[in-house]
Amino acid sequence: MDTKIYFDNAATTPVRPEVLDTILPYFREYYGNASSIYGIAKESKRALENARGQVASAIGAKPEEIYFTAGGSESDNMALRGVAEAYAKKGSHIITTKIEHHAILHTAEYLEKHGVKVTYLPVDEFGKISLEELENAICPETVLISVMFANNEIGTIEPVAEIGRIARKHGVLFHTDAVQAVGHVPINVEEMNIDLLSMSGHKLGAPKGIGAIYIRKGVNIEPLIFGGAQEKRKRAGTENIAGIVGLGRAAELAVAEMEETTKKLTYLRDKLIRGILENIPYSRLNGHPSDRLPGNCNISFSYIEGESLLLLLDSLGVAASSGSACTSGSLDPSHVLMAIGLPHETAHGSLRMTLDRENTEEEVDFILEKLPAIVQRLRDMSPLYEEAVKNDKE
Amino acid sequence: MEYSEKVMDHFMNPRNVGEIADASGVGQVGNAKCGDIMKVYLKIENGIVQDAKFKTFGCGAAVATSSMATELVKGKSVQDALTVTNKAVMEALDGLPPAKVHCSCLAEEALHAALWDYAEKNHIVIDGLKPPVEDVDERHHAE
Numbered sequence: 289m290d291t292k293i294y295f296d297n298a299a300t301t302p303v304r305p306e307v308l309d310t311i312l313p314y315f316r317e318y319y320g321n322a323s324s325i326y327g328i329a330k331e332s333k334r335a336l337e338n339a340r341g342q343v344a345s346a347i348g349a350k351p352e353e354i355y356f357t358a359g360g361s362e363s364d365n366m367a368l369r370g371v372a373e374a375y376a377k378k379g380s381h382i383i384t385t386k387i388e389h390h391a392i393l394h395t396a397e398y399l400e401k402h403g404v405k406v407t408y409l410p411v412d413e414f415g416k417i418s419l420e421e422l423e424n425a426i427c428p429e430t431v432l433i434s435v436m437f438a439n440n441e442i443g444t445i446e447p448v449a450e451i452g453r454i455a456r457k458h459g460v461l462f463h464t465d466a467v468q469a470v471g472h473v474p475i476n477v478e479e480m481n482i483d484l485l486s487m488s489g490h491k492l493g494a495p496k497g498i499g500a501i502y503i504r505k506g507v508n509i510e511p512l513i514f515g516g517a518q519e520k521r522k523r524a525g526t527e528n529i530a531g532i533v534g535l536g537r538a539a540e541l542a543v544a545e546m547e548e549t550t551k552k553l554t555y556l557r558d559k560l561i562r563g564i565l566e567n568i569p570y571s572r573l574n575g576h577p578s579d580r581l582p583g584n585c586n587i588s589f590s591y592i593e594g595e596s597l598l599l600l601l602d603s604l605g606v607a608a609s610s611g612s613a614c615t616s617g618s619l620d621p622s623h624v625l626m627a628i629g630l631p632h633e634t635a636h637g638s639l640r641m642t643l644d645r646e647n648t649e650e651e652v653d654f655i656l657e658k659l660p661a662i663v664q665r666l667r668d669m670s671p672l673y674e675e676a677v678k679n680d681k682e
Numbered sequence: 683m684e685y686s687e688k689v690m691d692h693f694m695n696p697r698n699v700g701e702i703a704d705a706s707g708v709g710q711v712g713n714a715k716c717g718d719i720m721k722v723y724l725k726i727e728n729g730i731v732q733d734a735k736f737k738t739f740g741c742g743a744a745v746a747t748s749s750m751a752t753e754l755v756k757g758k759s760v761q762d763a764l765t766v767t768n769k770a771v772m773e774a775l776d777g778l779p780p781a782k783v784h785c786s787c788l789a790e791e792a793l794h795a796a797l798w799d800y801a802e803k804n805h806i807v808i809d810g811l812k813p814p815v816e817d818v819d820e821r822h823h824a825e
Contacts, residue, residue, distance in 0.1 A: 593717050595741035599693060612717055633714035669699050671721040671737040672714060
């Protein structure tokens with residue numbers, strides 16, 4: 289079925305028309321290599337530095353602290369491996385959390401294989417880390433704290449400024465995976481004491497395949513990719529000018545419109561959440577009720593399985609996602625839903641709907657109208673629901 | 683991951699959903715932890731499966747295989763019911779994505795568990811029928 293309602297903006301977003309218009313000339317007109325010295329290359333170089341400035345100001349950084357990469361995953365890999373290697377003499381302990389994106393978790397596991405000790409902080413029922421536990425985990429060996437700004441599944445926003453303060457107090461570097469946060473919530477790397485930050489273009493209306501990492505001036509990291517002298521030798525490879533221009537423009541637009549977008553999305557999100565919880569029994573909100581991304585709605589429906597729910601929604605033209613095992617490609621449900629303490633069966637029945645600026649109230653109303661029947665249809669088929677209803681009556 | 687048209691048909695319009703109040707045999711396999719539970723009800727008269735119903739908690743493939751397995755078993759003798767294997771269910775559905783093959787195993791196990799229940803209640807032996815595994819998904823996990 290063709291998608292009519294796109295509620296999976298945390299997975300990726302369509303390229304914004306304004307962004308597309310801005311980047312198109314960089315494919316056919318200004319295709320020069322930014323490292324060359326002739327005419328068209330000059331425009332590439334100018335565009336590159338302009339975008340660097342746009343990205344920097346979106347997070348309160350200096351332009352020279354922004355390095356372009358191929359996306360959020362590369363930035364995450366670069367932060368963890370780059371810092372672990374550059375500061376190996378100081379120590380080999382990293383603190384992160386159990387709810388990070390796999391780009392962090394799998395990099396951390398790789399580092400563990402190479403002798404780095406990693407502490408994975410637990411989270412509470414809302415998905416927040418404990419600042420006390422964080423501080424207690426810091427030891428003289430600790431070189432890096434990496435805590436995501438906002439969680440991609442449940443939308444919970446971590447106490448980043450407080451984490452930054454603790455990291456600074458103990459002289460430990462602080463990296464945050466802000467892929468879901470940049471352009472969606474206010475970020476200031478200075479005020480929040482952030483030393484490294486990962487971001488991705490396609491989560492905010494720029495194309496896929498472009499991202500950036502902010503590295504505070506004075507912080508050393510070993511590169512992941514060796515080659516030419518691009519990005520001050522921190523990241524080799526001819527610059528993806530079109531992508532970079534797109535990321536710059538998208539970041540600029542997102543920050544300029546943030547107040548308005550947040551107001552709209554928070555309203556839609558809360559209407560969606562309230563409407564579901566009020567009208568569908570045995571449902572629960574996953575993530576923090578207020579400290580959450582403006583467009584994130586994540587709900588678990590007991591006694592049904594997420595993939596079935598997604599297939600029925602797809603048959604109505606609705607695109608969403610789930611933390612069920614069947615959609616994760618493994619037999620276990622989402623590690624994030626496990627970390628907030630959901631029983632397996634509740635985690636399997638999770639539905640994530642992530643809204644963005646192009647979504648409308650009509651779409652939310654459509655979901656609120658259709659979802660109860662879809663959930664009931666699956667429950668009528670479920671042996672677990674049958675048992676639960678029987679038990680409730682007794 | 684892409685489901686065949688047949689899988690989608692049996693998911694969107696599942697056959698034989700429900701319960702049989704006076705079932706001759708009932709079998710339930712899987713567990714909620716892994717996200718798949720199938721419960722199969724069989725009505726058997728004169729050694730022939732007259733009716734089959736199911737209830738399933740699970741993904742699209744789990745629902746579709748339950749639907750297909752119950753379709754295939756209807757009208758078969760209890761002995762022939764054993765030919766409704768995971769392979770037969772999968773073939774009848776024009777295949778399943780590799781990650782979903784375990785769902786077809788679950789359908790076979792549920793069917794066999796229901797037949798076992800029937801055989802036990804009626805003190806008969808169905809050649810080649812093995813007692814049901816308590817927890818099919820645990821076994822798949824261990825693999």
